[in-house]
Amino acid sequence: MPERGAPNPVLAHILAELGDARRVLDLGCGAGGLLRALARRGFAVSGADPQPAMIARAGAACPGAYLVPAGAEDLPFADASADAAIFLNALHHVPAAHMDRAVAEAARCIRPGGRLVVVEPLAEGPLFEVLRGIDDETAIRGLAQDALDRCGLAPCRDVTFERRDRHEGADAFMDRLVAADPGRAAAAGAARDAIRAALAQWAERDGETLILRQPMRLRSFAV
DSSP, X not given: OOOXXXXXXXXXXXXXXXXXXXXXXXXXXXXXXXXXXXXHTTOEEEEEESOHHHHHHHHHHOTTSEEEEOOTTSXXXXXXXXXXXXXXXXXXXXXXXXXXXXXXXXXXXXXXXXXXXXXXXXXXXXXXXXXXXXXXXXXXXXXXXXXXXXXXXXXXXXXXXXXXXXXXXXXXXXXXXXHHOGGGHHHHHHTHHHHHHHHHHHOEEETTEXXXXXXXXXXXXXX
């Protein structure tokens, strides 16, 4: 979550890319946080995620969204049916062999003149260092950027910024880690002591609250 009293930098950067878009796809929508934020601002939102459990959570978070259980490499949306599509922390979760197709599928669903927005965590920073002990994403995050490099779409913007997440202690961090990706539960449990040690090394402290910084890269493309 962003720091208390501070704007959400991820959302602010995404909104700056959407312009006059109204129909927006959230690809890899997870639990629906972005869907809810966009719907509250008047966007007509649809989401896709390969995990049915996440689709259920997204539906609870944003009841007005149109949601489908689907991977980004095989989207059930019609050609040119959206003004914009967003991958938020999602492209690097697509299997490497399907990343190029996922980007092409997203572009297919966007009307001419629309926008593809991709926000990815970089393989650096304190949060990355804490997580790499259980799930080192160095290679897969690089492959996501490679897929964007060769996508053939017209680049519009490329900016790096910092996200600052707050966690009310080590247990809260681990609970949130597993809630975001239940597949990490076993690895997180086995590495509990190592995670605590990494948090002690990398996290900033505000009283009992842990603050973890994560560099993010936003790239947007005209379709």
